[in-house]
Amino acid sequence: MILTLAWCLPLLGTLLLAFMPRWSTSGARIFSIATAALALAMLVWAWIGFDPDGPLFQHVLDVPWVPSIGVGYRVGVDGIALAVATMSALVFLASIAYPVDTKGQPRQYYAWMLFLMATSLAVFLVLDLLLFYVFFDLSLVGMYFLIGRWGHGKPQLSALTFFLFTFAGSLALLLAIIGLYLSLDSPSFDMRLIIEQQPLAGGGLYAGLVFLGLMLGLAIKTPLVPLHTWLPQAHVDAPGPASAILAGVLLKMGTYGMVRLPLAMLPDTFQRYALVVGIIALVAILYGALVALGQRNLKRRIAYTSINHMGYTVLGIAVAASLSDNLAAKQLALTGATVEMVAHGLITGSLFLICGSFWQRTGEYDLDYYGGLAYQAPLLTGLTVLAAFASLGMPGLAGFVAEFQIFAGTFAVYPWLAVLAVLGILITAGLFLDLLRRLFFGSLPVHLAQFTELNRAEATVLIALGLGIVIIGVYPSFLLEVIDGASALLIGGR
Amino acid sequence: MPLGDLLPEITLLLGAVSIVLFASFAPQRYQAWAAGLALVALFVAAWFSVQQWGAPPRLTFSGVWALDSVAIAAKLLILFSGAVVVALSPDWMRSDRRHGEYYALCLFSLLGMIMMASANDAMELVVGVLLSSVASYPLAAYHRSFTPALEAAMKYFLIGALANALLVIGVVILFGLVGDTDYVKASEVFQVGTDSIALSIAVACIVLGLTYKLGAVPTQAWMPDVAQGAPAPIAALLTVAPKIGAAVALARFVTILPENLAWPSIVALISVATMTLGNLAALRQTDLRRLLGWSSVSQSGYMLMAIVVVGSGVAALPALLAFLVAYALANLLAFAVVTHLRGRTDLEHYHGLARQQPLITAALILALLSLVGIPPLVGFFGKFLLFEVTIEAGYAWLAVVAAINTLVSLYYYLRVIAITMFKTPQGKVHVLGGWSWVALLVSLALLVMVSLGFQWLLGMLHHIAFVR
Numbered sequence: 001m002i003l004t005l006a007w008c009l010p011l012l013g014t015l016l017l018a019f020m021p022r023w024s025t026s027g028a029r030i031f032s033i034a035t036a037a038l039a040l041a042m043l044v045w046a047w048i049g050f051d052p053d054g055p056l057f058q059h060v061l062d063v064p065w066v067p068s069i070g071v072g073y074r075v076g077v078d079g080i081a082l083a084v085a086t087m088s089a090l091v092f093l094a095s096i097a098y099p100v101d102t103k104g105q106p107r108q109y110y111a112w113m114l115f116l117m118a119t120s121l122a123v124f125l126v127l128d129l130l131l132f133y134v135f136f137d138l139s140l141v142g143m144y145f146l147i148g149r150w151g152h153g154k155p156q157l158s159a160l161t162f163f164l165f166t167f168a169g170s171l172a173l174l175l176a177i178i179g180l181y182l183s184l185d186s187p188s189f190d191m192r193l194i195i196e197q198q199p200l201a202g203g204g205l206y207a208g209l210v211f212l213g214l215m216l217g218l219a220i221k222t223p224l225v226p227l228h229t230w231l232p233q234a235h236v237d238a239p240g241p242a243s244a245i246l247a248g249v250l251l252k253m254g255t256y257g258m259v260r261l262p263l264a265m266l267p268d269t270f271q272r273y274a275l276v277v278g279i280i281a282l283v284a285i286l287y288g289a290l291v292a293l294g295q296r297n298l299k300r301r302i303a304y305t306s307i308n309h310m311g312y313t314v315l316g317i318a319v320a321a322s323l324s325d326n327l328a329a330k331q332l333a334l335t336g337a338t339v340e341m342v343a344h345g346l347i348t349g350s351l352f353l354i355c356g357s358f359w360q361r362t363g364e365y366d367l368d369y370y371g372g373l374a375y376q377a378p379l380l381t382g383l384t385v386l387a388a389f390a391s392l393g394m395p396g397l398a399g400f401v402a403e404f405q406i407f408a409g410t411f412a413v414y415p416w417l418a419v420l421a422v423l424g425i426l427i428t429a430g431l432f433l434d435l436l437r438r439l440f441f442g443s444l445p446v447h448l449a450q451f452t453e454l455n456r457a458e459a460t461v462l463i464a465l466g467l468g469i470v471i472i473g474v475y476p477s478f479l480l481e482v483i484d485g486a487s488a489l490l491i492g493g494r
Numbered sequence: 495m496p497l498g499d500l501l502p503e504i505t506l507l508l509g510a511v512s513i514v515l516f517a518s519f520a521p522q523r524y525q526a527w528a529a530g531l532a533l534v535a536l537f538v539a540a541w542f543s544v545q546q547w548g549a550p551p552r553l554t555f556s557g558v559w560a561l562d563s564v565a566i567a568a569k570l571l572i573l574f575s576g577a578v579v580v581a582l583s584p585d586w587m588r589s590d591r592r593h594g595e596y597y598a599l600c601l602f603s604l605l606g607m608i609m610m611a612s613a614n615d616a617m618e619l620v621v622g623v624l625l626s627s628v629a630s631y632p633l634a635a636y637h638r639s640f641t642p643a644l645e646a647a648m649k650y651f652l653i654g655a656l657a658n659a660l661l662v663i664g665v666v667i668l669f670g671l672v673g674d675t676d677y678v679k680a681s682e683v684f685q686v687g688t689d690s691i692a693l694s695i696a697v698a699c700i701v702l703g704l705t706y707k708l709g710a711v712p713t714q715a716w717m718p719d720v721a722q723g724a725p726a727p728i729a730a731l732l733t734v735a736p737k738i739g740a741a742v743a744l745a746r747f748v749t750i751l752p753e754n755l756a757w758p759s760i761v762a763l764i765s766v767a768t769m770t771l772g773n774l775a776a777l778r779q780t781d782l783r784r785l786l787g788w789s790s791v792s793q794s795g796y797m798l799m800a801i802v803v804v805g806s807g808v809a810a811l812p813a814l815l816a817f818l819v820a821y822a823l824a825n826l827l828a829f830a831v832v833t834h835l836r837g838r839t840d841l842e843h844y845h846g847l848a849r850q851q852p853l854i855t856a857a858l859i860l861a862l863l864s865l866v867g868i869p870p871l872v873g874f875f876g877k878f879l880l881f882e883v884t885i886e887a888g889y890a891w892l893a894v895v896a897a898i899n900t901l902v903s904l905y906y907y908l909r910v911i912a913i914t915m916f917k918t919p920q921g922k923v924h925v926l927g928g929w930s931w932v933a934l935l936v937s938l939a940l941l942v943m944v945s946l947g948f949q950w951l952l953g954m955l956h957h958i959a960f961v962r
Contacts, residue, residue: 018852066875066949068956069882134869148916156916163908171901178878182885 002049003059003075003125006042006089010035011118017111025106032096032110036117040089043082043121050082052485057127057192070181070188074127079486080338083479084256085124087342090468091248091349092117094461095241098353101360103150112149113241116142120249124256129177129189132260133170136221136253140166143250146242147234152359158237165230169220173257176213179206180265195264203268211269214262215277222254222310225284235303236365240356243299247306248349252341255313259334263321264490270321278318278410278417284311286420289427293434298365299355301435305391306348308424309399313340315421316406320491324413327491333409334487335480340402342479343390343472347399350387350465354380357458361451367435372444377453381440383462388432390469393425398472401480499554499561502539502546502569503605509535510601517594525593529584529929532597533577536604540573551961557676558615560746563958567815568611568742571822575735576604578826578933582727582833585927587636596636600731603629610707610739614961616665616675616700619743623661623707626739627654630732634724646723650716654706657713661703667696681750690755697757700747701764707740709733710794711767718775721787726837729783730829733790734822741797741814745804746960762802762892769795769899776906783839785906786828789865792903793821799880799892806887812955813879819951820876823944824864827937831858834930835923841910846919854925855914857938862907864941867900872945875952 013035017028046059060076077085095113102109119138126132140163148159181187183199183206200207220227235243262270270277288307295301316337320330357380359365374381390397403425410418454462472479497504513528513535520527543566551562580600587593606626613619631654635647665675671688672680684693706713721729744761751757772792779785800814831854832839835847848855864873877900881893925931944951 064949065946066952068949068952069875069878130869137868145915148912156912160912167904168901171897175897178881182882 001061002042002046003077004061006039006046006085007118007121007125009039009042010114010121013114014111014118017107017114021107023107025102028106028110029096032114033093035114036089036093036096039117039121040086040093043086043089046077047082047086047482050077050079050482052079052481054485056486056489060127070186070190071130072128072190073131074190074192075125076127076192077125078489079482079484080259081124081256083338083483084252084341084345085121087345088120088124088249088252089117090465091244091345092120094349094353094465095244097457097461098241098244098356099360099455099457100150100239100241100356105149109146109150112142112145116146116245120245120253123253127191129181129191129194131189132191132257133174133177136173136257137167137170139250139253140170143242143246147238150239150242151237152239153237155237158233162230162234165227166221169217169227171217172213173217176210176217179210179213183210191260191265198265198267200266201268203272207266207269211262211266211273214266215258218254218257218261219280220254221257222251222314223307224280224311224314225287225307228284228288228307231307232300232303235352236297236299240353240359243352243355244349247303247352248345251306251310252345255310255317255337255341258314258317259337259490263317267321271323274318274322275414277321278315278414281311281314281318282417282421284308285315285424286427289424289431293427293431296367298358298367298435298439299352300365301367301431302348302351302355305428305431306344308428309340309344309348309391311424312403312406312421313337313344315410315417316340319406319410319413320487322413326412329409329412331409331484331487331491332405333413334491335483336402336405336409338483338487339398339472339476339479340406343398343402343469346465346468346472347387347390350383350462350469351391353458353462353465354384354387357454362448367438369445370439370448371442372440373448373451374440376444376448376451379459380454383454383459383466384439385436386466386469388436390473392429392432396470396473398469401473401476496554499546499559501542502573503608505535505539505542506601506605506608509539510598510605513598513601514595517592517598520594522591522593526584526588528594528597529580532580532601535601536573536577536580540570540577543569543573551959553614553678553961557678558613558618560612560614560961562961564742564746564811564815564960565612567955567958568738568818569608571815571819572604572607572611572735572738575731575738575822575826576600578830578937579727579731581933581936582730582830582930583725584929586725586727586833586837586930590636592636596633599629599633603633603731604735607735607739611742613743614677614746616668616677616680619747620662620665622739622743623703624658626707626736627658630736633728634720634732636725636728640723642719642723643725644723646716646719649719653713653716657703657706660699664696664699664703667692667699671696677746677750684750684752687752693755697751697755698760701744701757701760704740704744704747705764707736708744708794708797709737709791710764710798711771714768714771714791714794717791718784718787721790722781722783722839726783726829726833729787730826730833733787733829734825737794737797738818738822741801741818745801745811745814748801749805749960758802758805761798762889765795765798765802765892766895767795768792768798769896773899773902773906776903779906780841781839782841782844782910783832783837785841785910786825786832789903789906790825792899793825793865795899796877796880796896797821799884799889799896802889802892803883803887808883808887810883810887811958811960812952813883815955815958816879816951817876819944820864820872823937823941824861824871824873827857827861827934827941828865830930830934830937831861834926834934836926841913843920844910844914845917847914847923849919850923851925854934857934858914859911860938860941862910864945866904866907870945872941872948875945875948
């Protein structure tokens with residue numbers, strides 16, 4: 001029930017905003033912040049009530065809808081879903097609270113934000129494959145409108161590219177879901193049933209095709225090289241908060257889906273192709289980092305580091321799926337992958353919000369346009385440095401916890417992959433230091449003399465996210481405890 | 495004679511006749527009352543049909559008339575479509591001099607479609623097809639000073655004349671082979687064996703005749719023109735109701751055919767050609783009603799998927815009927831929106847509609863998404879069942895073709911949605927009136943309710959079968 005509330009409250013908020021015409025700008029904003037905070041509170045409540053040693057799925061609610069084809073309203077979380085959903089709610093709250101130019105349509109902007117929040121949370125919370133697919137698609141719709149209406153540059157083109165790419169992916173996903181569905185003796189979309197029955201355990205061509213469909217759909221969303229081409233442009237043209245959500249939440253749907261669907265439902269097939277997936281992840285890690293290094297556009301550079309970081313996550317998942325009987329290493333990798341999802345959500349979320357602040361002030365993303373802002377805007381500098389260092393994997397911050405576990409697990413299973421992937425961290429460190437240098441150090445150009453420091457709302461949001469990053473970095477056990485239970489069940493359950 | 499078996503049809507007939515009489519004598523300002531009469535007739539007919547539901551399936555009137563669950567379900571769906579169309583009409587036709595008799599033609603046309611769905615005899619089928627055609631031609635051309643309407647009606651008529659002639663030729667050959675037009679007798683003769691070439695010709699002619707009513711290849715050409723040129727409520731009627739009758743008639747006809755005749759492959763071929771052509775043609779349309787016309791052609795292609803596998807022992811008939819329900823709800827809603835917006839049809843005029851008419855735009859979007867088959871809308875379930883039965887019967891390639899077509903169709907449906915959302919509005923949006931508003935809301939509510947309560951629909955349709 002509590003999970004239902006968590007995603008229905010924002011939906012209710014959407015309806016109120018959409019069908020009640022009279023909202024002032026601040027009224028709509030405060031209302032949306034309150035709704036998002038309430039949804040986050042529901043998830044925190046669910047977290048408190050979550051028993052890490054209990055069954056895999058908890059807080060389960062199962063209401064039949066079309067029983068004769070096995071569709072039902074089913075929600076429930078394991079530790080992985082709970083961690084990712086709570087992080088998502090936090091990123092949403094931050095993005096909604098972040099001040100932005102709503103182009104004279106505050107009511108519509110906040111309505112779409114809450115709609116996107118409802119559908120995104122639902123993706124992580126539902127346990128029904130069909131609903132998973134529905135919300136997976138609906139989240140595209142929400143993002144499409146946010147980019148298309150409130151973006152800059154060529155927003156409609158970027159939104160359309162984003163939509164067509166990811167929608168094509170989700171159709172592959174749909175076909176694979178139907179394949180999974182038909183493989184059961186008494187077809188059902190119940191995820192728990194499929195995980196329990198393992199209908200395609202034997203492998204074979206059919207299982208291979210289903211696996212391919214699932215991975216294709218999820219890899220486009222993640223995105224893995226070479227299916228990433230929609231991402232940079234969508235980010236560049238999206239408004240800052242929408243970018244933060246796109247990177248912080250929507251990309252996680254891809255990797256979360258990989259854990260929930262192929263890893264849990266087709267472990268045998270995933271095992272066979274784990275190395276392939278791992279190598280693709282390695283390519284994404286190195287390619288993402290190298291291309292990011294070459295970008296002069298601030299937002300584009302951060303967008304490419306997302307590809308790099310999601311590569312780490314996929315690497316961790318591939319290791320978890322691998323043939324190795326080193327269960328501890330596999331569990332470590334899966335936990336690391338989940339922590340990476342949470343950490344990347346918070347870190348890249350704040351980085352994109354910071355990009356939004358830059359855009360609001362100057363309307364420019366070119367790194368060469370900036371310089372010497374450290375004196376002009378010390379708080380902005382400090383928070384950016386924090387996020388950048390977390391992103392490059394500085395110990396004591398969230399990114400390190402995640403990447404350490406992923407690499408430790410990978411090293412035990414595919415040592416050479418780990419060795420090569422570590423190069424990614426090196427490049428990322430270089431590119432972030434370069435980015436910080438070009439933004440904040442050196443001499444201040446004349447045209448930036450009027451550049452203003454973060455205002456109070458921006459600072460509050462960024463400090464809150466930064467606190468999350470530090471807390472996970474210093475005291476990760478509250479997070480690890482919840483995730484470990486789920487990854488042990490998923491890995492050990494073989 | 496068991497007249498009671500025909501109560502719904504008799505009601506429609508009496509309703510039509512009384513409307514003709516009423517329209518002949520009532521003054522212009524009372525002509526709209528004929529719509530009320532028509533609605534009453536439709537409701538009474540539906541009520542009688544509901545009474546027939548649940549009784550064991552049987553043949554009546556010397557075996558020419560089937561009273562089985564498929565026929566009754568189709569009948570109810572046709573009557574419902576008719577009711578929506580009638581409710582959409584009074585505001586649209588208000589200034590027309592011949593307002594009253596319009597409803598009589600609607601009822602005659604619906605009666606013909608019901609006959610198609612119920613006919614268990616080739617002659618009966620011919621009568622049904624002809625009745626619905628003859629009543630539909632003038633409806634398509636009702637705005638006789640509007641050139642596109644005349645062109646549409648002329649196309650509709652010429653193709654119809656050809657297709658109906660082919661149908662009659664097919665039935666004549668069938669009669670020559672069997673010595674009877676009764677399906678039961680025909681199927682008995684086919685069991686023993688018959689001249690396969692002549693039978694192939696007969697089947698080809700009859701199938702072609704029915705593709706005309708379905709709006710399927712190769713006689714689909716009238717569909718976009720009628721959708722564009724006919725009065726908008728009539729476009730709703732003619733893109734929906736004849737298909738229901740024709741799809742059931744075709745399914746009923748092919749089930750009597752012998753195994754050795756490769757009819758599933760032929761129907762599959764028509765299905766593929768229809769959905770592909772419809773989708774490709776819809777891609778480039780700049781006119782919403784034309785676009786809906788082509789989309790309705792492609793939807794016929796999907797419908798035919800169920801007919802391909804109707805003899806394969808899978809649950810093809812529930813899938814077909816469920817898809818028809820889904821299609822009818824979505825297409826009626828789409829045309830209800832067009833009608834309520836005073837028939838605005840050029841896509842340019844839909845620019846920014848969302849800002850001025852959010853609810854109407856929401857209805858349009860839901861209708862289009864349901865036509866694509868996006869879950870959780872009813873269109874998804876309809877298509878899903880179609881895919882399921884085709885794959886189960888070993889026609890996986892057909893399901894794949896349909897899936898690719900669905901992907902293509904997304905483009906043009908989404909384009910309409912994008913136009914209503916993104917572009918800047920031009921000028922004020924005028925709407926029609928109270929009747930069409932109510933019809934629109936009812937269609938919208940039904941679409942949502944059936945989507946949520948699809949289990950209920952499926953439970954109703956689960957056991958439907960043709961009478962044996």
